[in-house]
Amino acid sequence: MSLAISLAYLVAAVLFILGLRQLSSPRGARRGNQTAAVGMVIALGATIPLLHFTTAGLVIVLIGIAIGAPIGALTARRVHMTAMPQMVAIFNGVGGGAAALVAVTELLDQGMHPAFALAFPSVLSIVIGGVSFAGSVVAFSKLQGLLTGTPMTYPGQQVVNGLIALAIIALAVAVLTAGSVPAFFVALLILALVLGVAFVLPIGGADMPVVISLLNAFTGLAVAASGFVLNNFALIVAGTLVGASGTLLTKLMSDAMGRSLANVLFGAFGQVVAGPAGVAGAEGKSVRSGSPEDVGTMLAYARKVIIVPGYGLAVAQAQHAARELADELERRGVDVEYAIHPVAGRMPGHMNVLLAEANVPYEQLKEMDEINDEFKFTDVALVVGANDVVNPAARNTPGSPIYGMPILNADEAKNIVFMKRSMRPGFAGIDNELLYDPKTIMLFGDAKDSLTKLVAAVKAV
Amino acid sequence: MSSELLNEFTFFVLAIFVGIEVISKVPTILHTPLMSGTNAIHGIILVGAIVIAASANDPLHIVLGLVAVTLATINVVGGFVVTDRMLEMFRARRPTRAAPEVPGERLRQSGSAK
Numbered sequence: 001m002s003l004a005i006s007l008a009y010l011v012a013a014v015l016f017i018l019g020l021r022q023l024s025s026p027r028g029a030r031r032g033n034q035t036a037a038v039g040m041v042i043a044l045g046a047t048i049p050l051l052h053f054t055t056a057g058l059v060i061v062l063i064g065i066a067i068g069a070p071i072g073a074l075t076a077r078r079v080h081m082t083a084m085p086q087m088v089a090i091f092n093g094v095g096g097g098a099a100a101l102v103a104v105t106e107l108l109d110q111g112m113h114p115a116f117a118l119a120f121p122s123v124l125s126i127v128i129g130g131v132s133f134a135g136s137v138v139a140f141s142k143l144q145g146l147l148t149g150t151p152m153t154y155p156g157q158q159v160v161n162g163l164i165a166l167a168i169i170a171l172a173v174a175v176l177t178a179g180s181v182p183a184f185f186v187a188l189l190i191l192a193l194v195l196g197v198a199f200v201l202p203i204g205g206a207d208m209p210v211v212i213s214l215l216n217a218f219t220g221l222a223v224a225a226s227g228f229v230l231n232n233f234a235l236i237v238a239g240t241l242v243g244a245s246g247t248l249l250t251k252l253m254s255d256a257m258g259r260s261l262a263n264v265l266f267g268a269f270g271q272v273v274a275g276p277a278g279v280a281g282a283e284g285k286s287v288r289s290g291s292p293e294d295v296g297t298m299l300a301y302a303r304k305v306i307i308v309p310g311y312g313l314a315v316a317q318a319q320h321a322a323r324e325l326a327d328e329l330e331r332r333g334v335d336v337e338y339a340i341h342p343v344a345g346r347m348p349g350h351m352n353v354l355l356a357e358a359n360v361p362y363e364q365l366k367e368m369d370e371i372n373d374e375f376k377f378t379d380v381a382l383v384v385g386a387n388d389v390v391n392p393a394a395r396n397t398p399g400s401p402i403y404g405m406p407i408l409n410a411d412e413a414k415n416i417v418f419m420k421r422s423m424r425p426g427f428a429g430i431d432n433e434l435l436y437d438p439k440t441i442m443l444f445g446d447a448k449d450s451l452t453k454l455v456a457a458v459k460a461v
Numbered sequence: 462m463s464s465e466l467l468n469e470f471t472f473f474v475l476a477i478f479v480g481i482e483v484i485s486k487v488p489t490i491l492h493t494p495l496m497s498g499t500n501a502i503h504g505i506i507l508v509g510a511i512v513i514a515a516s517a518n519d520p521l522h523i524v525l526g527l528v529a530v531t532l533a534t535i536n537v538v539g540g541f542v543v544t545d546r547m548l549e550m551f552r553a554r555r556p557t558r559a560a561p562e563v564p565g566e567r568l569r570q571s572g573s574a575k
Contacts, residue, residue, distance in 0.1 A: 016502050017483055023498045024487035030548035033498050037541045040505065047508050057515040060527040064514065068534025076542035081550075084493065087543055092500045095536035101529040102509045105522065117466050216500050223506045224476075228469060230509050236469055237476045238505040244480025246499055253492060342489045349493040356550040367489060 008046030009234040015039030016238050020245060043234045081354050082314045085347045086143035089212045092219050093136025099222035100129030100189060106229045112179045119180060121228035123172045126185060129222035130192025131199065132215045138200040139208050139215065149205025157202060158266070164195045199265075206388070207264050209347040210253045214261075217246025256342035259405070287423070290441040292450060295417050296457025298441075299325075302379035304335045306371065308410055309355065311345050312385015312420065313447050319358035321451035322384060326360070328458050337364050339371045339381075339408050341389035372409045381413035385420070385447045391432045400430060416440045419450050497544040504537025 016039045022032025053061070072091070079087045103125035110118060141147040171188045175181075203211055220242025227235025254261045299305055307322060326336040338360065344351040352365055366374075375381060383390055390410040393400040410416055411434050418440060434440060443450050487495055510533040514526030 012505075017479055019502070020480075020483045020495075020499065023495050024484050024491060026488065026491060029491060029494055030545065033494075033501070033541060033544045033548055036498060036502050040502070040507075040537060040541070043505060043508055044511075048511060051512065051515040053515045054518045056523050057517045057526065060517060060523055061511050061514050061530055064510070064527050064530025065534050068531040069538045072535040072537070072539030073542050076539045076546065079543070081547075084497075084543065084547065087539070088493075088497045088500055091536050091539040091543065092503075094532040095500070095503050095506055095540075098506045098510050098529045098533035098536065101525055101532070102506065102513050105513045105525045105529070108521070108525075117463070213496050216496055216503075220499070220503045223503045223509070224473065226506060226509045228466075228473075230512055231465065231469070232509060232512070233469070233472060235505055235509050236472055238502050240473050240476035241480040241483075242499045242503040244477040245484045246496070248481050248484060249487075249492060249496055249499070252487075252489075256489065340490075347493040347496070349490045352490040353493060353547050353550050365490075 002050060005046050005050060006233065008042055009237075012039040012043035012046075012234055013237040015042065016241055020241065043238075047234075080317075081357055082317070083144070084350065084353070085209060085212060086140045089136045089139045089143065089208075089215070092212065092216045093133045093140065096129040096132030096136065096215070096219040096222055098129075099219065099226045100126045100133065100192070102226045103129070103222075103229055104185060104189060107175075107180055107185050108182060110180065112181070114180050116176065118229055119176050121225040123175055123185070123188065125222045125225035125229060126189050127168055127172065127192045128218050128225065130189050131196040132218040132222060134193040134196025135200040135211070135215050135218075136196075138197050139212050142200075142205050143208055149208075151204045152201040157198075161195070161198050164191060164198060167191055168195060203265065209343070209350075210250060210261070210264050212347075213246060213250040213253055214265075217243050217250060220244075220246050253343075253347075256406075287435055287442050288438070288440065290417075290443055292443065292453035292457045293460075295441060295443055296454050297461055298415060298417075299329060299334070299380055299382070299454065300332055300458045300461040302329075302334055304374075304378045305329060305337075305380045305382060306375065306378050306410075306413065307336065307338045308381060308383045308386050308390060308408055309338060309340070309344060309351055310384065310386020310389060312387075314345055314351070314354050314385070316385065316447035316449075318384065318446075318448035318451050319354050319360070321448050321455065323355075323358045323360050325451050325455050325458065326364070328455055332458070337366050337371060337374075339368065339375075339410075340365055341368055341386070341408055342406070344386060344389055368406060368408055375409040375412040378413040380415045380417060381410040383410055383416065383418045384451070387420070387432055388430070390434060391430065392434055393430060393432070402430060410434070411437065411439075414439065417443055419443045419445070419447050421446060494544055494547045497540065497547060501537060501540025501544055504533060504540050507533035507537050509533075 015035050019032045019036030022028035022035060103122040107122045142149050168191050171184055175184045200211055220239045224236050224239030224243055227239055251261060254264050313319060313322060329336050338355060340351050355365060388402055390408050391402060392411050394402045394405040394407045397403055416439050418435060484495060510529035514530050517523045517526040
């Protein structure tokens with residue numbers, strides 16, 4: 001590695017670290033992303049001029065970039081804010097796939113007995129990159145609705161997954177000791193893909209953010225492993241940074257859901273949902289359903305209203321309608337705030353992004369710890385398309401799958417209005433006793449539609 | 462262990478600590494953009510993909526190199542653009558209370574009233 005490249009990689013690494021740091025604070029976040037992008041340009045700019053391209057090599061690099069860049073840019077530009085999580089999943093998956101292919105190519109070129117220092121990271125990169133690619137595709141499909149979001153389980157699934165993992169280890173050992181035969185590491189790649197699919201299938205849609213974050217960390221590690229294969233310092237440092245920060249981020253996310261990572265990944269949740277205990281509790285209890293006019297009057301004469309947005313608001317694209325309602329209420333002197341659960345939406349922070357898109361003032365967005373004590377002084381808690389994050393079962397029912405998850409204390413408000421499309425349970429598949437609370441009024445229908453009607457009703461008061 | 466490998470291993474271990482340290486105090490609202498941003502950074506695999514594609518001279522290597530470069534480019538370009546889009550939304554806020562009702566109007570006001 002020449003001096004110029006080394007220095008350029010050092011600059012790039014520093015920019016990545018600075019970028020990550022800026023990304024961790026709201027003020028500098030956007031600049032942080034740009035800083036990291038500059039680092040990327042520098043790393044690429046330093047590498048390319050010093051490579052010895054074959055004609056074919058130059059052509060495929062240009063074609064690859066000419067195909068990949070518009071695909072990446074256009075899909076990223078066009079995607080709806082609500083579809084953001086699956087977009088991140090797919091961008092992550094292709095990175096893992098690229099890392100695996102880089103390692104496959106290097107192994108091909110090294111003959112039967114590559115040095116251990118090269119073969120070992122190659123095998124890691126193939127396995128981790130392959131799992132990340134296939135797992136991300138499944139995560140994408142679940143969030144996009146191509147596959148059902150409910151966990152897919154069958155008897156003996158853990159055993160089958162375990163056997164796949166064992167086969168991978170056996171093949172890896174074979175590549176490292178018996179010799180690097182193409183058939184072996186191609187089989188390794190295929191098994192890694194199978195494991196990626198098998199690993200994500202039993203995990204429910206609500207847990208996908210955690211899984212995507214984990215796969216993101218995986219890809220980081222696969223890239224770092226490829227860096228060891230190619231003796232490339234930039235890949236090692238950038239990949240490891242992502243691997244480490246991604247792992248921490250994964251832990252923070254599962255903490256926000258009040259669960260351990262192992263619990264998210266290894267199906268305890270899935271089994272409960274699959275069991276009969278799920279939705280059965282609904283019979284024999286009655287709900288109170290109201291008209292937009294009733295609710296509008298109640299809101300107009302309230303002193304304090306807290307809006308609890310959930311994924312239902314996001315899918316209905318109702319964030320603008322919610323802001324209109326809030327504006328209308330504020331004009332009448334009602335104090336309006338939004339209570340944001342850490343996992344509202346499909347990813348931590350997802351709801352903030354959506355509401356910011358609708359120009360909701362930042363000061364009105366309150367995080368859970370900040371606002372939970374205010375519910376008892378609140379006249380109306382308006383729950384828009386959220387369910388599990390206000391389910392008191394998380395506090396009161398030790399047997400419940402969400403028991404222990406921190407929730408918003410919407411049940412302490414004087415009145416609760418639930419805007420839902422139906423009585424269907426939330427993403428976790430569990431019944432919510434708050435729906436049957438005497439203080440609760442149900443407002444059935446599409447969230448955007450209902451909010452628009454509420455705006456009209458409040459104006460009419 | 463060769464000295465180069467030892468060097469690489471040192472960087473690897475140090476980068477683990479930096480990676481954990483640098484994001485340990487991130488607020489929840491930034492988790493999604495941060496995940497997306499780190500996702501873009503591992504797009505550095507494009508450097509690796511170009512390195513292996515550069516020397517391609519037979520059909521197998523051409524296919525592998527082409528696919529690797531294409532996938533890595535999608536990762537890096539899509540990753541940065543999508544993160545930028547998310548963070549763009551955080552900027553367009555803090556409208557004044559008495560702002561008029563036209564959404565576009567609010568946006569422009571909040572942009573200049575920073």
